[in-house]
Structures are given as structure tokens and as C-alpha cells.
Amino acid sequence: MRRLPLTVFSLIFFAFLYLPLAVIVGYSFNANPVNMLVWEGFTLDWYRGLFGLDRSFDPQSRTVYVESTPQMLAALRNSLIVAVSTTCIATVLGTTAALALNRYRFRGKALWSGGLMVPMMMPDIVLGIGLLIFFTSAGMRLSLLTIIIGQCTFLTSYVFIVVQARLAGLDPALEEASADLGASDWVTFRKVTLPQLAPGLLGGALLAFIISMDDLVITYFISGSGSQTLPIYIFGMIRRGVKPEINALATLIILASVLIAGLGLWLRARGDRK
Amino acid sequence: MPGPLLEIRAARRSFTTPEGRDFAALDGIDLRVEDGEFVTLLGPSGCGKTTLLRAIAGFEQIDDGVIRLDGADIGPLPPHRRPVNTVFQSYALFPHMSVARNVGYALEVRGVARKSREAAVTEALAKVGLAQFGARRPAQLSGGQRQRVALARAIVAQPRLLLLDEPLSALDRNLRQQMQIELKDLQNRLGIAFVFVTHDQEEALTMSDRIVVMRAGRIEQAGPPREIFRAPKSRFVAEFIGETNLLPAVVRATVGGMAELSLEGGQVLHARADSLRPGAKVVAVLRPTDLAPAEQGLAGIVRRVIYLGADLHLRVEPEGGGGEIGVILRDAGRVPAQGERIVLGYDPARVHVMEAGA
Amino acid sequence: MTHRQRVQLFLLLTPVTVFLGVFFLIPLGTIAVYSLLTPGLYGGVEWSFYHWNYGRIFGWADGITEVFEPVYLHILLRSLGLAAATVAICLVLCYPVAFWVAGLAPRWRMLFLFLITLPFFASLIVRLYAWLLLLKPSGLLNTVLMGLGVITEPLDILYTPVAVILGMVYIFLPFMFLPLFASIDTLDRSLIEASGDLGARPVQTLLKVVLPMTVPGIVAGGVIVFIPAVGNFIVPDVLGGAKGLMTGNLIEQQFLSSRNWPFGSALAMVIMALVLGVLLVFSNRARRAGGRT
Numbered sequence: 001m002r003r004l005p006l007t008v009f010s011l012i013f014f015a016f017l018y019l020p021l022a023v024i025v026g027y028s029f030n031a032n033p034v035n036m037l038v039w040e041g042f043t044l045d046w047y048r049g050l051f052g053l054d055r056s057f058d059p060q061s062r063t064v065y066v067e068s069t070p071q072m073l074a075a076l077r078n079s080l081i082v083a084v085s086t087t088c089i090a091t092v093l094g095t096t097a098a099l100a101l102n103r104y105r106f107r108g109k110a111l112w113s114g115g116l117m118v119p120m121m122m123p124d125i126v127l128g129i130g131l132l133i134f135f136t137s138a139g140m141r142l143s144l145l146t147i148i149i150g151q152c153t154f155l156t157s158y159v160f161i162v163v164q165a166r167l168a169g170l171d172p173a174l175e176e177a178s179a180d181l182g183a184s185d186w187v188t189f190r191k192v193t194l195p196q197l198a199p200g201l202l203g204g205a206l207l208a209f210i211i212s213m214d215d216l217v218i219t220y221f222i223s224g225s226g227s228q229t230l231p232i233y234i235f236g237m238i239r240r241g242v243k244p245e246i247n248a249l250a251t252l253i254i255l256a257s258v259l260i261a262g263l264g265l266w267l268r269a270r271g272d273r274k
Numbered sequence: 275m276p277g278p279l280l281e282i283r284a285a286r287r288s289f290t291t292p293e294g295r296d297f298a299a300l301d302g303i304d305l306r307v308e309d310g311e312f313v314t315l316l317g318p319s320g321c322g323k324t325t326l327l328r329a330i331a332g333f334e335q336i337d338d339g340v341i342r343l344d345g346a347d348i349g350p351l352p353p354h355r356r357p358v359n360t361v362f363q364s365y366a367l368f369p370h371m372s373v374a375r376n377v378g379y380a381l382e383v384r385g386v387a388r389k390s391r392e393a394a395v396t397e398a399l400a401k402v403g404l405a406q407f408g409a410r411r412p413a414q415l416s417g418g419q420r421q422r423v424a425l426a427r428a429i430v431a432q433p434r435l436l437l438l439d440e441p442l443s444a445l446d447r448n449l450r451q452q453m454q455i456e457l458k459d460l461q462n463r464l465g466i467a468f469v470f471v472t473h474d475q476e477e478a479l480t481m482s483d484r485i486v487v488m489r490a491g492r493i494e495q496a497g498p499p500r501e502i503f504r505a506p507k508s509r510f511v512a513e514f515i516g517e518t519n520l521l522p523a524v525v526r527a528t529v530g531g532m533a534e535l536s537l538e539g540g541q542v543l544h545a546r547a548d549s550l551r552p553g554a555k556v557v558a559v560l561r562p563t564d565l566a567p568a569e570q571g572l573a574g575i576v577r578r579v580i581y582l583g584a585d586l587h588l589r590v591e592p593e594g595g596g597g598e599i600g601v602i603l604r605d606a607g608r609v610p611a612q613g614e615r616i617v618l619g620y621d622p623a624r625v626h627v628m629e630a631g632a
Numbered sequence: 633m634t635h636r637q638r639v640q641l642f643l644l645l646t647p648v649t650v651f652l653g654v655f656f657l658i659p660l661g662t663i664a665v666y667s668l669l670t671p672g673l674y675g676g677v678e679w680s681f682y683h684w685n686y687g688r689i690f691g692w693a694d695g696i697t698e699v700f701e702p703v704y705l706h707i708l709l710r711s712l713g714l715a716a717a718t719v720a721i722c723l724v725l726c727y728p729v730a731f732w733v734a735g736l737a738p739r740w741r742m743l744f745l746f747l748i749t750l751p752f753f754a755s756l757i758v759r760l761y762a763w764l765l766l767l768k769p770s771g772l773l774n775t776v777l778m779g780l781g782v783i784t785e786p787l788d789i790l791y792t793p794v795a796v797i798l799g800m801v802y803i804f805l806p807f808m809f810l811p812l813f814a815s816i817d818t819l820d821r822s823l824i825e826a827s828g829d830l831g832a833r834p835v836q837t838l839l840k841v842v843l844p845m846t847v848p849g850i851v852a853g854g855v856i857v858f859i860p861a862v863g864n865f866i867v868p869d870v871l872g873g874a875k876g877l878m879t880g881n882l883i884e885q886q887f888l889s890s891r892n893w894p895f896g897s898a899l900a901m902v903i904m905a906l907v908l909g910v911l912l913v914f915s916n917r918a919r920r921a922g923g924r925t
């Protein structure tokens with residue numbers, strides 16, 4: 001009886017969540033080059049333009065807005081390099097930290113487990129300028145390397161939390177049983193802990209990857225002129241004005257994120273079933 | 275003559291409570307286990323049974339004392355270097371491995387070749403009656419089957435000593451009794467010494483060669499089941515093992531191995547006991563099953579009659595006062611009525627006398 | 633702990649400690665140091681103590697070396713207000729929905745939880761861009777509202793604080809939803825029935841049973857939304873314009889255009905202090921409300 005208004009409210013809530021994304025996707029196929037907010041028909045021109053494929057544009061009527069496809073592709077490449085590197089580093093650092101805090105008792109443990117969450121909680125602008133000051137004072141040129149280092153600080157926190165949660169859910173008796181049956185610590189880790197941990201590890205790594213691909217604020221402060229990433233490239237485009245190609249690019253990004261997130265969820269569901 | 279298989283001397287282990295106080299979970303444990311022996315650790319919750327087992331397995335370090343296996347100090351050895359295996363209460367089967375791989379794990383990590391490993395796994399699974407189940411995952415087994423897999427896994431590498439921490443507590447009553455028998459059989463066949471932890475005194479009595487009763491980190495009494503049951507050294511042991519009547523009394527006289535005790539209400543109880551000093555305050559231990567209606571004995575009024583399946587339980591108030599006495603009649607010819615006067619006979623040899631302070 | 637375990641612990645903990653020590657703690661420390669240094673004439677800094685960076689913000693500037701400009705305090709307060717409003721709106725929107733999702737059959741629950749988290753994975757900048765399109769005077773929102781006859785003139789929301797709040801609410805909704813859902817989901821439904829059984833009207837049950845028991849989730853969600861909101865600079869940059877400027881934009885300007893790093897650091901220190909204050913106060917409160925956790 002009171003269920004109905006609640007359901008209606010919730011469905012509106014979800015519409016609110018998805019409407020903006022749907023609008024972008026819709027606009028990305030709108031042929032109207034002058035006012036992209038007025039529908040004029042279906043086109044794939046913006047996607048073609050995005051990849052520099054469409055040379056048939058008449059510069060008078062249809063301006064080719066994409067500044068340069070090579071620049072966009074370079075940004076994408078940078079993003080991928082950064083995301084892959086940070087994912088690897090943050091996964092190792094976060095996992096070792098989680099193992100240390102889960103498997104051993106030692107003094108100052110609370111300090112560590114609290115401290116490992118702080119990078120995640122720190123407002124990104126504060127972390128961004130802190131790293132900027134640090135890198136310039138240390139005489140490091142801003143580059144992909146500084147971006148990778150900077151992102152690893154807070155990505156480590158995310159991986160730590162995900163892996164920690166998974167570890168906490170594991171039965172410590174399994175590791176004891178393995179040792180009891182004659183396996184050394186390393187063999188136990190390889191044959192018992194790691195296979196059990198795999199879903200958490202994958203989940204943490206995936207989360208790190210997605211957040212890294214998406215990071216804007218911290219990267220914004222510590223990327224040099226030659227090391228733009230994709231979000232920063234888009235940010236720049238938007239600042240210079242709204243253009244139809246952004247819709248196409250945004251649509252592709254949404255698609256990619258949905259695919260990766262779906263993959264992550266599927267992996268997690270599979271891990272839970274085991 | 276060779277020494278004992280396992281020898282523990284003056285083992286101590288303290289934990290720090292959250293409030294920062296030290297608390298001794300093991301408070302000076304001395305224990306010997308002979309080769310092939312079935313020893314049961316029995317005691318109330320928190321008395322240190324698990325801690326002792328974990329110290330033997332190597333999961334806990336003792337702060338003080340020594341643990342020797344076959345004469346060698348194993349204290350410094352990590353768990354995987356001790357020839358001791360454990361059957362965990364939760365079974366701790368690896369969920370990501372098949373039953374066969376679980377069972378073969380101890381051989382796998384020792385680098386045993388696949389062929390001989392498979393043979394050993396098949397044999398171990400056959401021993402626990404699960405020959406057909408090798409390909410399954412632990413999640414696809416029932417509780418009793420998991421229990422057997424855990425057992426097979428722990429014996430496959432032929433340890434010198436098997437530790438079992440309440441292995442049957444997760445099973446229902448029927449299965450539990452069946453497993454008790456199987457476990458005992460298996461132990462006889464393997465000839466491996468077992469150290470078995472349980473809460474259940476009946477289980478301890480039926481399975482063990484020797485029972486070790488623990489209390490607050492110490493060993494209260496150790497001995498064969500019959501001795502623990504018949505001749506408890508303290509009120510604690512007497513009460514922990516089975517239902518019992520503890521009757522405070524004073525020794526009146528001792529004549530030729532027979533003692534005459536005067537109960538609180540003034541009635542007289544005879545016990546077969548030497549070396550009792552007249553005038554000493556004692557406690558007489560009398561099992562409810564050792565009492566039955568007779569011509570002579572303790573007189574009292576039946577206060578309550580309770581049917582419990584085949585057994586008939588009576589609560590009898592002794593004449594002259596004193597605490598109620600419990601009686602269990604296995605096959606009661608005539609059922610006494612409530613309020614009726616009854617005389618309870620007993621065999622003086624079955625009356626155990628211990629000092630009042632114990 | 634045995635020697636072996638000590639070695640393992642050392643090997644596991646050292647890399648992360650060194651890494652975060654060097655690349656997280658030291659950078660934060662340098663902000664604190666910079667906030668007390670003298671701004672150089674052309675960018676740079678001079679290594680002498682200078683408390684006027686804070687004086688400019690809080691009002692003890694002497695009027696000669698530095699001038700007190702109330703606008704900074706004003707923008708700081710606006711940031712606080714916008715962040716608080718974002719938290720409040722997120723809470724009001726998410727609470728009923730979390731309740732609804734918690735009551736669904738397991739399969740539907742999974743679906744809707746997935747739908748909540750999905751936008752979080754779709755690029756932040758893309759989602760903000762979407763609102764830029766929606767809120768334009770000629771954008772979808774105005775078109776629809778005018779088409780429905782709700783308004784006659786296009787609403788001029790874009791580049792106002794309202795747009796900033798809308799954007800932040802949209803972006804931070806999942807942050808609020810998940811902790812709220814976690815605490816609502818673990819709520820024992822029989823308590824609600826018991827309350828009704830004892831004669832409480834639904835509103836009373838909500839106020840006296842449900843809300844108090846979900847305080848940990850509310851607090852956690854609030855903190856998780858407030859922290860990134862109060863220092864945000866992307867949302868006001870894209871949607872806020874001059875009227876929706878927040879402290880984050882000020883900081884960004886000091887670093888990337890005005891090149892007054894010490895002053896920017898002082899502003900960042902204020903934000904950091906706010907965040908730490910909120911964390912300290914509320915993590916304690918959440919713990920107390922949540923009993924043992």
C-alpha cells in the first residue's frame with residue numbers, strides 16, 4: 001500500500017541517474033551541426049570525425065571540430081599506460097598491506113590500517129597540489145611518471161580496502177590447515193591464499209584501473225604539457241566549448257566503462273558463487 | 275625402553291586481555307602421550323583445550339616449558355615442519371580444490387610424484403569410505419562426508435600424532451555416534467596416536483584410552499575413563515563427568531577397608547575405602563545409576579518422578595535432611611509414587627570418597 | 633611473533649610504508665610548509681616565515697603587506713554550504729530508494745545495486761558534461777519544461793550555485809547510497825513490525841526505530857559525500873561560473889594562473905583542516921552509534 005509511492009519515487013530516481021547519459025548518447029547521433037540540441041536526423045559523422053576518417057566534410061557548412069585526432073589518441077594512449085602501470089603497482093602495494101594487516105598482530109596496527117585509508121579520503125585537490133609542490137621542489141619534470149606515482153598513492157588505498165575485505169572473509173583455518181599438512185608459508189600463499197583471494201584481487205585491480213582511467217583532478221595538477229590523459233583532454237575540449245564530437249567520444253567512454261564494470265561485476269558474482 | 279611419543283613439560287601460554295591484563299590460557303601443563311594412544315582432552319569452554327592443541331600443532335608458541343616429540347624439542351619448528359596433523363573443527367577443507375586434491379595436499383606440497391600420490395589418495399579415501407567422491411568439491415558434500423575428507427587428508431601423510439579439535443561437534447546426534455565408532459576403529463587400524471578434544475563427556479568415556487580433564491589452563495586429573503568416572507579426584511571432575519550425587523559427610527570409623535560415613539542428615543553410608551581418618555570431613559560420590567530400591571540403605575521420600583525414555587529419574591529427599599539425591603532406574607519393576615517412602619541400596623565398593631576441600 | 637613472521641611482516645609492510653611516506657605524507661607536509669612561506673614576486677617562494685597567507689583569509693591582514701579580502705571567507709562559507717546542501721539532498725533522495733531496493737527480491741536487488749554503481753564508473757567528466765548539455769538555456773530541461781508549459785522563460789540555472797549542487801548531487805549519489813543501503817539492509821525487519829505491532833504509526837516507526845538504527849550509514853554516507861564535495865573544483869568549473877565559484881577553484885587559480893603557491897597552500901590547509909575535523913568528529917560518532925564497529 002505504501003509500497004507504490006516508494007516504487008514510483010525510486011524509478012524516477014533511477015531515471016534521473018540515467019537520463020543525462022542517455023541524452024549524450026542520443027545527441028552523439030544527431031546530424032544537426034549548428035545546434036546539436038535540436039534533432040535533425042541520424043548520423044555517424046561525429047564518430048567518423050573523431051577518428052579523422054571523414055574527409056568529405058565541407059568546411060563551410062560542417063566544421064570539423066576535432067582539433068586533432070592524433071592528440072586524442074595520444075591522450076588515450078597515455079591514459080592506458082598510466083592506468084596499467086598504476087593498477088600493477090597499486091595492486092601489489094595494496095595487497096601486501098592488506099596481507100600484513102590481516103595476518104599478523106603487531107603494535108601500531110591500528111595506525112597503519114587507519115593511515116592506509118587517508119589517501120583515499122584526502123580531497124583530491126589537496127593531494128594534487130601537494131604532489132605538484134613536491135615534484136617541482138624535487139626537481140622532477142612533470143610527466144607520465146609523476147602521474148603514475150601520484151595516482152598510486154590513493155589507488156593503493158582502494159585496492160587495500162577491497163583486498164582487505166576479501167581477506168577478512170577468508171577462513172584463517174585454511175591457511176593453518178595448509179601449514180599443518182606440511183606446506184611452507186610460500187607454498188601456502190600460492191596454493192591456498194592466492195586462489196581464494198583472486199576475486200578480491202581482480203576486483204581491486206579493476207577498480208584501480210577504472211578510477212585511474214577516470215582521474216581528473218590529481219592528474220590535472222601533475223601532468224606536464226606532453227602527458228595529457230583522456231579526461232584532461234576532454235576537460236580541455238569542454239572548456240573551449242561544446243562540440244558534437246565530444247558526444248561521440250563521451251558515448252564511447254560510457255560504453256567502455258559499462259563493459260569494464262559489467263566484467264568486474266560478473267567476476268565478483270562468479271567469485272561469490274564459489 | 276623408548277620414551278613417550280609426545281611429552282609436554284610445564285607449558286605456559288598467556289594472552290593479554292583487551293584490558294591489558296595477562297591471562298594464562300595454559301598454566302603449567304604436563305602431559306605425556308604414548309605411541310598409539312587415544313587421549314581425550316575434556317573440560318569446560320575456555321579451559322585451554324584448543325590452545326594446547328594449537329601449541330602442539332605449532333600455531334601457538336608457548337611462553338614457557340617444552341614440547342618434545344619422539345624426544346626432540348619441536349618448540350622452534352614451524353607448523354609445516356612438525357610430523358603432526360590436525361583435523362579442524364570447521365574441517366578447513368580448501369574450497370577451490372577437489373576432494374582428491376584436498377586429500378593429496380600433504381603429499382603434493384612434499385613433492386611426491388603424481389602416481390604414488392594418487393594411490394595414497396585412493397587408499398585414504400577408501401579408509402574413510404569415500405572412494406567414489408574424489409572428483410567432488412567440498413561444497414558438494416554433506417557434513418559427515420566433509421568430516422571424513424578432513425580425516426583422510428590429515429592421515430594421508432602418516433603423521434606421528436593426529437590432533438582433533440571437537441571434530442564431531444558439527445554433526446547431529448546419530449551421525450555423531452556412528453562417527454565415534456568409525457573414528458575409534460580407524461585409530462586402532464592406523465595405530466596413530468590421537469589427541470582428541472571434546473566437550474562431551476560421554477564421547478570421551480566411550481572413545482578414549484585416557485582422559486585428561488582440564489580446568490582453567492591446568493590439568494585437573496588424567497587417567498583411564500573408568501578411573502576418571504569411578505574415582506574423581508575432585509568435586510570438579512566428579513561433576514563434570516556425568517550426573518552425580520555429592521554428599522558431604524564425616525568419617526565415623528574405619529574397619530578393615532570399610533568406612534562408616536555419617537551424612538548431614540544423620541544417616542549412615544558405607545564405603546569401601548582405606549586410609550580415612552575418623553573425624554575427617556569428606557565428600558561421598560555416588561552415581562545415580564548405582565542406587566536402586568532395596569531392603570537396606572539410605573531412606574528417603576520420593577519428591578519427583580521423571581520419565582526419560584527407558585530411564586526413570588527420581589529425586590529423593592533423605593530422611594533427616596541433607597540435599598536431594600538423584601536416582602536413575604534402568605528398569606523399574608514397580609514405579610515408586612511421589613511422596614512414597616523409599617530405601618535405596620548401593621554397593622559400598624561403588625561409593626567413592628574424596629576429601630572435602632577437593 | 634616468531635622471527636620468521638617478523639621478517640615476513642617487515643617485507644610486506646615496508647614497500648607501502650616507504651611509498652606512502654615519500655609520495656603522500658611528505659607532499660602533505662610540503663603544503664603545510666608552503667602555506668607559511670612568502671610568495672615570490674614572479675611565482676616562486678621566498679624561504680621566510682609569512683603568516684599573512686592565513687591573514688588574508690581570516691582577517692588579520694595589516695592592510696599593507698596583505699589586504700584582508702572578505703571574499704575568501706565568503707567563498708569558503710559558500711563551499712561549506714554547497715557541500716552541506718549536497719549531503720542533505722543526496723540523503724533525502726537515497727534514503728527511500730535504499731529502503732526500496734533493500735526490500736526487493738535478491739535478483740532485482742542485484743540489478744538495481746548494479747545500476748546505482750554503474751554511473752560511478754562512467755567517466756566523471758562525461759557525466760558533468762551531460763549536465764552542461766541539459767542545463768543550457770536551450771537544453772533539454774528547458775525545452776521540456778517550456779513544452780509542458782511549466783515555465784514560459786528558459787530557466788537560467790547553468791553557471792549558478794544551483795547547477796553546482798545539481799552536478800555534485802548527481803556525481804556523489806552512489807557514495808551516499810552504498811553505505812546507507814548497507815545499514816538499511818542489515819536492519820532487522822522484524823523490528824519495524826514489532827514497532828507497528830506495539831502501536832506506532834509508520835512515521836513514528838521511521839523516526840523512532842528506523843532512523844536511529846541507520847545512523848551509522850547516514851553518517852558514513854554524509855562524510856563520504858561531504859569530503860570530496862567541499863574541496864571540489866571540477867563541478868564548479870564546468871557548471872558553476874563566477875557565481876558558483878568554490879574554494880577548489882580558488883586553489884586551482886593560485887597554482888595554475890596567479891602562481892601564488894603559498895596562498896593556495898594556505899587555502900588547501902583550511903580545506904584539509906575542515907576535512908580532518910569532520911572525519912574526527914563523525915568517525916567517533918558513527919562508531920558510538922554503531923556500537924562496536
Ligand SMILES: Nc1ncnc2c1ncn2[C@@H]1O[C@H](COP(=O)(O)OP(=O)(O)OP(=O)(O)O)[C@@H](O)[C@H]1O
Pocket residue numbers: 289290299317318319320321322323324325326473
Ligand atoms: N588469540 C587469543 N587471544 C586472547 N585470548 C585467547 C586467544 N586464544 C585463546 N584465548 C583465551 O584463552 C582461553 C582458552 O581458550 P581455548 O580456545 O584454548 O579454550 P577451549 O578450551 O578450546 O574452549 P572451547 O571448549 O570453548 O573451545 C580462553 O579464555 C580464550 O578466551
Ligand SMILES: [Mg+2]
Pocket residue numbers: 323324325439
Ligand atoms: Mg576450543
